[in-house]
Amino acid sequence: MRGELYFRNTVLDKQMDYSPLFLSLWVSVLATSIIAILGTLIAYVLARKRFFGRTMLDAFTTLPMILPPTVTGYYLIILLGKNGIIGNYIYKLTGWSVMFTWQAAVIAATAVAIPIMIKSAKAAIESVDLEYEKAAFTLGKSEIETFFLVTLPLAKKGLIAGLVLSFARALGEFGATIMIAGNIPGKTSTMPLAIYRAFQSGEDQLATTLVIILTVVSIAVIYITTRISRTD
Amino acid sequence: MKTKSLLTIFLIAAMIAAVSGCLSEKSKNTKPAEITFSATISLSDALKDMGTEFQKKHPEIKINFNFGASGTLEKQIEQGAPVDMFASASQLEMDSLDEKGLIIKSTRTNFTRNKLFIIAPSRLTIKELKNLDKIAIGDPKTVPAGRYAQTFMENAGVYEMLKPKLIFAENVRQVLDYVERGEVDAGFVYFSDTIKSNLSVSPINDSLYPPIVYPIAIINDSQQKAISQQFIEYIQSNEGRIIFQKYGFG
Amino acid sequence: MDLHVNISKKLTNKNSNEFRLDAEFKCGNEMIVLFGPSGAGKTLTLECIAGLEVPDKGYINVNGITYFDSEKRINISPQKRNVGYLFQNYALFPHLTVEENILFGLPYENNKKEQMQEMRDVFEIHGLEKRYPSQLSGGQRQRVALARALITRPKVLLLDEPFSSLDHIVRMRLRRDLKKIREIIKIPTILITHNPVEAYTMADTIIVYKHGGIEQIASPKEIFSKPINENVAKLVGMNNIFKGKILDITNDKVMIQSHKKIIAPGMEGLQIGEEVTWCIRPDHVMVLREDRSLRKAVAENIFSGKITEIVSKGATYLLFIDGDFNLEIEMPAHAFERLCLEAGRTIKVSLKKSAIHIIRVR
Numbered sequence: 001m002r003g004e005l006y007f008r009n010t011v012l013d014k015q016m017d018y019s020p021l022f023l024s025l026w027v028s029v030l031a032t033s034i035i036a037i038l039g040t041l042i043a044y045v046l047a048r049k050r051f052f053g054r055t056m057l058d059a060f061t062t063l064p065m066i067l068p069p070t071v072t073g074y075y076l077i078i079l080l081g082k083n084g085i086i087g088n089y090i091y092k093l094t095g096w097s098v099m100f101t102w103q104a105a106v107i108a109a110t111a112v113a114i115p116i117m118i119k120s121a122k123a124a125i126e127s128v129d130l131e132y133e134k135a136a137f138t139l140g141k142s143e144i145e146t147f148f149l150v151t152l153p154l155a156k157k158g159l160i161a162g163l164v165l166s167f168a169r170a171l172g173e174f175g176a177t178i179m180i181a182g183n184i185p186g187k188t189s190t191m192p193l194a195i196y197r198a199f200q201s202g203e204d205q206l207a208t209t210l211v212i213i214l215t216v217v218s219i220a221v222i223y224i225t226t227r228i229s230r231t232d
Numbered sequence: 233m234k235t236k237s238l239l240t241i242f243l244i245a246a247m248i249a250a251v252s253g254c255l256s257e258k259s260k261n262t263k264p265a266e267i268t269f270s271a272t273i274s275l276s277d278a279l280k281d282m283g284t285e286f287q288k289k290h291p292e293i294k295i296n297f298n299f300g301a302s303g304t305l306e307k308q309i310e311q312g313a314p315v316d317m318f319a320s321a322s323q324l325e326m327d328s329l330d331e332k333g334l335i336i337k338s339t340r341t342n343f344t345r346n347k348l349f350i351i352a353p354s355r356l357t358i359k360e361l362k363n364l365d366k367i368a369i370g371d372p373k374t375v376p377a378g379r380y381a382q383t384f385m386e387n388a389g390v391y392e393m394l395k396p397k398l399i400f401a402e403n404v405r406q407v408l409d410y411v412e413r414g415e416v417d418a419g420f421v422y423f424s425d426t427i428k429s430n431l432s433v434s435p436i437n438d439s440l441y442p443p444i445v446y447p448i449a450i451i452n453d454s455q456q457k458a459i460s461q462q463f464i465e466y467i468q469s470n471e472g473r474i475i476f477q478k479y480g481f482g
Numbered sequence: 483m484d485l486h487v488n489i490s491k492k493l494t495n496k497n498s499n500e501f502r503l504d505a506e507f508k509c510g511n512e513m514i515v516l517f518g519p520s521g522a523g524k525t526l527t528l529e530c531i532a533g534l535e536v537p538d539k540g541y542i543n544v545n546g547i548t549y550f551d552s553e554k555r556i557n558i559s560p561q562k563r564n565v566g567y568l569f570q571n572y573a574l575f576p577h578l579t580v581e582e583n584i585l586f587g588l589p590y591e592n593n594k595k596e597q598m599q600e601m602r603d604v605f606e607i608h609g610l611e612k613r614y615p616s617q618l619s620g621g622q623r624q625r626v627a628l629a630r631a632l633i634t635r636p637k638v639l640l641l642d643e644p645f646s647s648l649d650h651i652v653r654m655r656l657r658r659d660l661k662k663i664r665e666i667i668k669i670p671t672i673l674i675t676h677n678p679v680e681a682y683t684m685a686d687t688i689i690v691y692k693h694g695g696i697e698q699i700a701s702p703k704e705i706f707s708k709p710i711n712e713n714v715a716k717l718v719g720m721n722n723i724f725k726g727k728i729l730d731i732t733n734d735k736v737m738i739q740s741h742k743k744i745i746a747p748g749m750e751g752l753q754i755g756e757e758v759t760w761c762i763r764p765d766h767v768m769v770l771r772e773d774r775s776l777r778k779a780v781a782e783n784i785f786s787g788k789i790t791e792i793v794s795k796g797a798t799y800l801l802f803i804d805g806d807f808n809l810e811i812e813m814p815a816h817a818f819e820r821l822c823l824e825a826g827r828t829i830k831v832s833l834k835k836s837a838i839h840i841i842r843v844r
Binding site: 129131132134135136137138139140141142149150153154 | 529532533534559560561562563564565566567569570571573575576577586587589630631634
């Protein structure tokens, strides 16, 4: 069968480099973990708190979703490049620059995917009736306790949906990643970047193999998370 | 009320777009003949100058340049990009197009040369490279300059040692950019790329990499074969050669 | 047990509409009802007492403890105030069982089982512990909400329209339950309602709210028979309200000139020529039977009018008459049926002098 032969020659080929797959998973899982905490926190603040500069925070955290990823990548370079606004202090202090590292890939994935989580989480938290939180206060629970005991469980579905979408976005991130992390095989060449590189250099078989792997992994992730959220 | 005014603006914009589309259709008959030239990015400054001069002499001709890494451009042509001429920084890409029957063999010719250099904030020897943190070269898979650099390092016996420090760039101009911005400590570029830069240029043993020769050819599907040929002749003329020398080629 | 509230708060909503609340009252261990129309500030008052809203200035003292004092900059968080709060929609946590809901407010103590047992008995919720709020009836939810609020032994109990979404029978039962509970757990209780019957039957003291402030604080009897102004009069159902001028004052009665002359009970401080408003409840307007001779006691303030509308309220009937005065009359159904009245007929009515209430116009 053509399928088997094809698979044997590419996927099981000893020379096949699986590092893009592991790199992509590592970067996406890490980015999603950061987003889970940071995104939920920002969403809570935007949903429940009134303060000066609230609209600005809302607009600022939505920006990476609207800007083309390459533009976001450009701003990240201005911020974190060796001579960047923050980057140059880091370099002076530690002699280390984030450019062309897997950490940069994580930063790029986080930056482009976090607005998705914030939007989802904000809507989910707002949908929790304030009366529940007020009731928890009168029953002696602090704001943090109330968040974990009442708000979070009631907003669970929306939060999970947001995380799944964020993970998908992080997994497929290309534009900002290639700008700030480069496309260095074994180091920062995530799946989308590896596919691009293989395609560019005419390695169509490799490109196709990588595409199939990425598609299968993505479908598996969506399937698993849909099953989890449906068991409620 | 808001939706109404939005709708109105949208309709007006759509109408303007449609009308300007029509206008450009009409003026096609009175516009100059256009050719598209995909060329490796290291040729960009020299070719742009040549294009300007050529168009002064021939106002009825317009040349559109498409610069990029040789490998990237080759891929575009294979995918069917509507390009009239192609020039790469190595024979590999041209050979590939030739095998696929995409160029007019008789028009293929070599027209200039280049050399590889190290560019960095200060002068460097090959031995000193091992002390650096990051070195940029073009991605060997798609950028000839990167391939030349890798070949050079392999022949100089330093490739294994320098491999972990290598940062791949999309094209040779990006290598230059990385070095100038300080994101990397040094890079391998063509001599022609060092002309405008204030950074230090360090020579390398040119017997350790193949000669850098630029081929050019007309694409098989070109609709402007005659004009393309005219431009090729211009490039190879005295005028052309003077401009190449000015930019560090030859 | 003592509750002393004196607060002032200004709110600005999205449309830049301002709302200002000024409320002051004191109470002991009793059932206070905040009574008035929606949007008057009753819920806001409760939220300030609970600490869910912060007044702009003023103070709130409960049993000697200062919960809030703007001058001394004291503001105890709602978590530490230990108030029992019953929200309008009960706010039972949908993702927790009945048992988990009730035990929610208890700190991590060991005697949870005993406390749970006590609540179960008092509120009669046996067998419901493992159910979720969505599986309970309205009355059951109400009782669980009460249990949850009271298990923490709060210092004051606040109820925001607790019975409004329940049907009549359930409501009666819960009113009885609340009274029963108050005998066991003796704390000041504040209940919000816009139902006059509820206010009358449940309150020891009624506080009548108008838009942003308090109109009258008094016992139910006094509020319903001697409303302090026209607003309150309308709220308590004294729908026959008229303006007039004092014509004459004698020992214990006065004569008012409105459309016609009215004899009303005397009131201190009235002066001849003073402009007043007077009112009488629909159920104190008596329809006179034509064939019966008029007894002296009834022979006061007799007027005639034509019946324009008759409305049945089940146990009573409402009659609307146009005449010397346009009056609303309420009479028991049996009396109505005996009189065989119908729209278009002209009847004579008597306004009992002692039932007429005078409101001085400022």
